[in-house]
Amino acid sequence: MTPMTQLSPDRCANCQRVTVGADQQFCPACGQPTPAPRIDWPFLRQEMQQTVLQMERGLLYSLTHLMVRPGHLMRDYIEGRRASQVKPLPLLLTTAGVVVVLGTALLGGDVMGSAMPAGYDGAARVPTDGQAGAASVMTAFAAMKEWMNRHFAATTLLMLPLEAAAFRLAFWRVGDVNYPEWLVISTYLTAQTFVLWTIGMLLQTWIPQSQAWVLSLSIAYGVFSLVQYFQGYPRWKSVMRSVLGFAIFLLMNTALTFLLVPVVLLLTK
Numbered sequence: 001m002t003p004m005t006q007l008s009p010d011r012c013a014n015c016q017r018v019t020v021g022a023d024q025q026f027c028p029a030c031g032q033p034t035p036a037p038r039i040d041w042p043f044l045r046q047e048m049q050q051t052v053l054q055m056e057r058g059l060l061y062s063l064t065h066l067m068v069r070p071g072h073l074m075r076d077y078i079e080g081r082r083a084s085q086v087k088p089l090p091l092l093l094t095t096a097g098v099v100v101v102l103g104t105a106l107l108g109g110d111v112m113g114s115a116m117p118a119g120y121d122g123a124a125r126v127p128t129d130g131q132a133g134a135a136s137v138m139t140a141f142a143a144m145k146e147w148m149n150r151h152f153a154a155t156t157l158l159m160l161p162l163e164a165a166a167f168r169l170a171f172w173r174v175g176d177v178n179y180p181e182w183l184v185i186s187t188y189l190t191a192q193t194f195v196l197w198t199i200g201m202l203l204q205t206w207i208p209q210s211q212a213w214v215l216s217l218s219i220a221y222g223v224f225s226l227v228q229y230f231q232g233y234p235r236w237k238s239v240m241r242s243v244l245g246f247a248i249f250l251l252m253n254t255a256l257t258f259l260l261v262p263v264v265l266l267l268t269k
């Protein structure tokens with residue numbers, strides 16, 4: 001039988017580092033509480049309460065600030081004031097989850113189609129070389145939409161590097177933001193789009209066209225966020241660069257869609 005070393009009071013149960021004194025509450029090397037309390041009912045109850053409370057508080061904080069003072073929230077995170085926030089990726093995945101659940105409940109699962117600009121559907125209707133060609137392109141679009149609906153989270157994550165690249169390009173040599181930091185900013189902007197999307201879906205029951213406004217509204221919100229982020233930099237320049245960033249991103253999206261159509265056509269044949 002092995003001795004119960006994990007409950008030893010003079011060593012960290014996690015990394016075996018010797019504790020400094022009786023008043024040490026956390027291991028300085030790995031951050032684990034010292035001594036590690038035994039798992040019993042009171043411990044479990046406390047742990048559950050803390051976890052739920054922390055997540056709720058963090059999520060509520062991040063979501064509110066994301067919609068009220070987004071630029072400042074992003075700058076807080078990037079400059080290291082992170083303790084009161086939920087990390088950007090869990091925030092994005094949570095909001096994406098809400099969009100998927102609501103999309104399934106209210107739109108029958110066609111999450112992507114409801115938000116796609118009219119051009120995507122319109123492009124499929126342009127006669128290429130006769131009815132057969134147009135029909136197969138339409139089928140390819142439908143297949144891609146289907147795939148994106150089923151892999152909504154994956155699609156969202158795949159778009160982040162593109163969005164970050166677009167903004168890195170548009171804000172070249174402004175504010176010393178590196179590519180990984182642009183990834184974080186893009187994550188926030190996408191989460192913001194999902195919040196607006198959620199509101200749009202909820203309002204659609206009463207206002208039929210609310211979904212159509214989500215895309216333009218989220219771009220406007222993104223511009224507002226970036227202007228706030230680059231506080232101190234001339235406002236009109238921030239606006240121009242933000243719009244340029246979104247234009248590059250939309251262009252990349254369109255190019256990618258058209259590049260993927262032949263691939264999907266090949267795969268579905």
Ligand SMILES: [Zn+2]
Binds near residue numbers: 013014015016
């Ligand atoms: Zn330790």
